Amino acid sequence: MKSIFGVLIFLSQFAFADSASQRIELNAALMSAPAGTRDYRFKLYDKQKKKFITDSDLVVTHTKKIHLLMYDEALKEFFHLHPVYKDQVWSAPVTTKVNGKYFVWAQGELEEGEDFSSLARFEVVNGTPANPKLPLSDIRKGSDSGTVLELSNAKLKVNQMATLHFKVTREDGKPAAMKPYLGAFAHVIATPTSGDELLHVHPMAGSKPNEGMLHASFTKAGEQRLWIQFIEHDQLKTIPVSVIVY
Numbered sequence: 001m002k003s004i005f006g007v008l009i010f011l012s013q014f015a016f017a018d019s020a021s022q023r024i025e026l027n028a029a030l031m032s033a034p035a036g037t038r039d040y041r042f043k044l045y046d047k048q049k050k051k052f053i054t055d056s057d058l059v060v061t062h063t064k065k066i067h068l069l070m071y072d073e074a075l076k077e078f079f080h081l082h083p084v085y086k087d088q089v090w091s092a093p094v095t096t097k098v099n100g101k102y103f104v105w106a107q108g109e110l111e112e113g114e115d116f117s118s119l120a121r122f123e124v125v126n127g128t129p130a131n132p133k134l135p136l137s138d139i140r141k142g143s144d145s146g147t148v149l150e151l152s153n154a155k156l157k158v159n160q161m162a163t164l165h166f167k168v169t170r171e172d173g174k175p176a177a178m179k180p181y182l183g184a185f186a187h188v189i190a191t192p193t194s195g196d197e198l199l200h201v202h203p204m205a206g207s208k209p210n211e212g213m214l215h216a217s218f219t220k221a222g223e224q225r226l227w228i229q230f231i232e233h234d235q236l237k238t239i240p241v242s243v244i245v246y
């Protein structure tokens with residue numbers, strides 16, 4: 001049995017837009033760029049303190065100061081980056097090949113203990129055609145280079161805490177070998193199809209080494225994309241699945 005405290009701790013990680021997210025503004029150097037590799041450069045402005053956030057204004061969460069999450073409107077392209085702070089600017093190299101409008105979120109925690117999750121938009125042009133925006137439906141199983149992830153089919157209701165069991169297996173029959181990624185058993189990043197909300201939660205390790213338990217509450221009904229990231233056999237896996245919230 002899980003205690004309610006465990007649930008609360010996981011939820012408090014990075015909730016949807018909250019007061020600190022309104023407070024911290026993501027000011028990117030570029031709103032649009034040709035496909036290819038570039039540094040995504042930005043500043044974080046604290047509207048309350050009326051100053052830009054430096055490296056020392058933040059505490060480390062899941063081994064990094066800032067987690068930068070980027071995905072396109074079709075919810076197919078996905079990047080989880082860790083910008084570094086230098087000369088008053090945060091930056092992370094990113095290679096985008098596919099055209100489209102992207103959502104970019106910078107997540108972190110202020111020294112005073114407030115989490116923030118700040119959104120900017122970015123457009124990629126002159127690359128391969130944008131992914132079509134297709135229905136996601138309920139697909140709770142996916143794989144990445146031989147590693148298979150499956151979520152249990154618990155029914156999900158809007159604004160209600162749900163428990164999803166999380167199981168990792170391998171196509172070659174070997175036992176799955178999970179190792180923590182960025183200080184967690186796995187990282188789950190979820191967004192509704194509108195793309196403009198973000199939930200970032202961490203499943204707990206389960207009783208078996210290849211199993212976990214994910215507690216999540218979705219604030220919007222409809223389809224949700226989930227990207228699930230973990231390390232298995234020393235390789236980072238990123239597996240997209242999707243669920244429907246009623």
Ligand SMILES: [Cu+2]
Binds near residue numbers: 062184186187188201
């Ligand atoms: Cu995470």
